[in-house]
Amino acid sequence: MSRPAVPGFFRHLWLLWGLRFNIGLNQGPGKSRLLAVGSFLASSAPGVFFGLFFFALMRLKPVVESDVWPYFILNLLCFVTFSVWVTWPLLSAGVDDHSELSRYAAFPISPFRLLIASTVASLFEPRALVFYAPLTGAALGFASVYPLWAPWLAVVLYVLFALLCAAWSRVALYAVINVLREKRSAEIMGGGLLAFLVAASFIPPIDTSWLTAVGEDGVDALDMSLIINAAVALGRVPPGFFGDGLGQLAWYRPRVAMAEALGLLFFAAIGMAVAYALLMRFHRQSGRAGPQQKDAKDKNPFERTRTRFTTLVTREALDLWRNPRARLLASVPFILAILLKLLSGRDLFVFLLGGSADAWLMGGLCIYGAVVIASTFSQNTFAYDGQGFAAFLAAPLDLADVLRAKNQVQGAAALGMALLVAVFYRVYFGFGTAVDIACALAAVVGVVPILMAAGNFLSLYFPVKFHASLKRRDKVPLTASMLDIVAASVGCMPFGWALKLAGKDGPTWQSAVMIALCAGLNLVIYRGSLPLALRLLDRRREAILQAVTRE
């Protein structure tokens, strides 16, 4: 029997892109492709705004007439785009299910080609349209003002830059899933965080004295040598090769631009090679858990629980503690805090917000820490239970107790997380008054009940199954995500409002009391909504069971 030839690289690329496209189109509730297209357009709409903004910025007269600003803006945007793209897997705790090699094991496609083709195909996702929009707008604005020696080379540079970002994003993603899959992932991550903290303490923070100068004497006081040095430095790291390459084309230096293109290709290839090695490592280790011996740490906390409810609470706590995604999310606020210090971000906030800066920053980090834990797990609270939910239904227990236990554990974890972040901020930065801490923690106490209340209803109306294995990317419906973001925003409002009232003088105990009172109100809202959620849970139990036990 004659068999068709194995598809070539571009055919595979086209097929994998088509696969993503079709999956995206089928993502809407029911079969509404219109809704899916609408969601896609809505989620990529900010990209249009960013793109147009930077396009216009590059065409502003002061920028056009400057020898420094266009290059600074371009190189900075290259760096920021690269950083966001690479850290996105960490920030979103997202796992790309196209990296699950066993899905494609039957097809005649090699793992390396699969990696390359799916990496290239991933460049056409909605988030790509948003993340690349500022740089694309700036590059087009630049090209519209300065005639380029060879526009095609500019396109080549752009494509190679995108490949560089995609390749190193894969490195980050596969490094994360490799670590999370390890039995001792908590220890590895804790050690990594500590090492990062120690390493960061040796790096001098960025000089922000210019901020003070500009604040006191206006823009004219700005020392342009700082901007020039920054532009040059950003142009010398691989992501900056694109911005610098465009500049070289504008200066009619095609050879230098060509060298920058080769540099981008070289570093992208290194990224792909590292990513491939990490992916294969992850893949090879996903077969068996290891020797079938009793784990020395196999303690049984259920031996000592006193009531059925505390047994449920203990189970939820264990489940959350052992969830690799929770561990990953828990590390993010600390990493952000360290980066904030390295980039002298606090100085910028002090410049902009005066005495409120620490309250805003500490509160922001605490709320972020609490929200990622509370929101991620409460908006789909039965998602990880799988067949366990059937066991709950079969057991002689009130299902309401299961939901209460989940709320208690997730709420407590979020509060604990916020407390840790607040202490870390106070110790690490050496700033933050008792009032700042009180405001931050009161804000979290206010946000968590709203997230829990919203999460309960979202879990009941939009139930889906999640996989704890990290091999799959589990997506909450876009509508549910949006509603949860709205809930988090509502929960944060008293905090923002109180600090806005406090102005640059900084918050007072009055601000903290104001936030705490609102938090009390939010608690009342949660308590009021709980009976409704429990009644709804009873009515929706079969729909939830069906959703969380599907294959």
Place this chain on the structure above:
Amino acid sequence: MTPSPSDDLAVDARGLLKRFGGFTALNGLDLQIPKGAFYAYLGPNGAGKSTSIALLTGVYGPDAGTIRMLGVDAVKKPMEVKRRVGVVPEELSLFERLTGRQYLTFCARMYGLDGDEAAARATELLELTELTYKAGSLVSEYSKGMRRRLAIAAALIHAPELVLLDEPFEGIDVLAAGVIRELLRELSRRGVTLLLTTHVLEIADRLATHAGIIQAGRMLDQGPVSSLLQRYDCSSLEAVFEKLIAVPSSRNARLSFYGEAPAPVVPLREPA
């Protein structure tokens, strides 16, 4: 040129070794499946059946040993083998957000079939697996049995010469099992070599022409079913299985927390 013995074999794996950390999943496994055979691959849970299938399909590479499939070295030329082999894995990682028809067409295109041919085969297979009425529904809306049938259809879409089926009867109802059973019979009649792992020994007894029984990553015995029955003086594969594998006895099982056992209210049926 004189054909080598392995030219008559659809699968010829020798001395397969596979370790995961400190755990040895396959320990010098030999597996020989003649072309056109319906091979029942039997063993208790954790014996290494799924790992061997993963090695045959190239999901993992062996730590030692050789694998020839359809006369081709599967380790050196995996793409050549994959073009000619169909796989139904135990864990069905289907793309949930594609419809059944989209899924089958995607699979066909991945094997290099052109669009029209892919669509035509998808339609035929949907009909054969009795999924036509669900062809436009998302895979996420399929029942377990439907998923199994869809996975089998996907494994057949490129008309493979050898099909590896890992537990295709697991967790499905009698009706779905019937559809799958008939499909396998039809494939066998058409000369397709089939490797089937299953815990339902009755199905293996009814369908298989050859069988192999493994335990702890080693092949205990394999060959034509008639030879195995004769060798162990048994009337069924289940009996051969029980002879080769040390089946734990539950006759003296006691549940202490039930207290002393009274006489049963309803007398139990004695096993046949």
